[in-house]
Amino acid sequence: MEPFLPNDSSALLGKPSTISPQRPQRRNLKQWGLSILAVIYKAKVFLLFFSLIISMLVYGLTFGWAFGVGLVVLIGIHESGHVLANRARGIDASWPTFIPFFGAVISLRQNPANADDEAFIGIAGPVFGIFASIVSYGLYLATGQPMFAMLALFGMLMHIFNLIPVVPLDGGRTVAFLGWKAWGPGLVGLAVILFYNPVTNSFRLDPITLIILAFIIWNFTRRVRHGVSPAYNDIPLSHKWFYGLLWAFLMGVSIAGYIYIGTVSHISLL
DSSP, X not given: OOOOOOSOGGGTTTOOOOOOOOOOOOOOHHHHHHHHHHHHHXXXXXXXXXXXXXXXXXXXXXXXXXXXXXXXXXHHHHHHHHHHHHHHTTOOBOOOEEETTTEEEOOXXXXXXXXXXXXXXXXXXXXHHHHHHHHHHHHHHHHOOHHHHHHHHHHHHHHHHHTSXXXXXXXXXXXXXXXXXXXXXXXXXXXXXXXXXXXXXXXXXXXXXXHHHHHHHHHHHHHHHHOOOTTTTOOOXXXXXXXXXXXXXXXXXXXXXXXXXXXXXXXXXX
């Protein structure tokens, strides 16, 4: 058995120790700032994944787990288009927050500089989302699994609604430079999609529909009340044609895709 020896050898010689206990270092302002940013970053990541998991659970319990997970993935791909577009234009925005039965939302911490930026960000989501819907239908053709056809059908229907040219839907943001020229038809299309079922030739109304309508009306009236400066819509004519034609093309693909997939696959979401 080895004898116990103190760590400080000076104690063996009867000399007082010259080693003083270490004091914890005080954190400077930069370190505190980095710590706060780390907490915020972790909170953003937590909110993203927590809302994603909750949406998967809700959709899974409602529609079945395979379709529920696929639906969240489809919405996530759509939102990733907006995220990448915001970064490409240097606009500070939050990560997507998934909300069951409402899709997902991204909060902009700064307004787009002009209608060109708004159109670029608005149309990016449908470009990604419609492509994902087409891929889903391709998976149905390759595997024969009806779930992929249902996801493709839902994706097309989702984008028919989302491309209606009224603020704050993506369609309204894409052609915001048209003003009332787009908003008038957009409101008519909104009423048709929200309240009338062309398949069953009947009107329908539910709480989710009312909430969506109230949110759209609130954003729409706010934009009308505050107005838009002429400089905001002063973008090159070629860009207006590009975004307008791209919007029309994607709306046409969504409508044609919904009709075709529903007819060939013999399924319907309405």
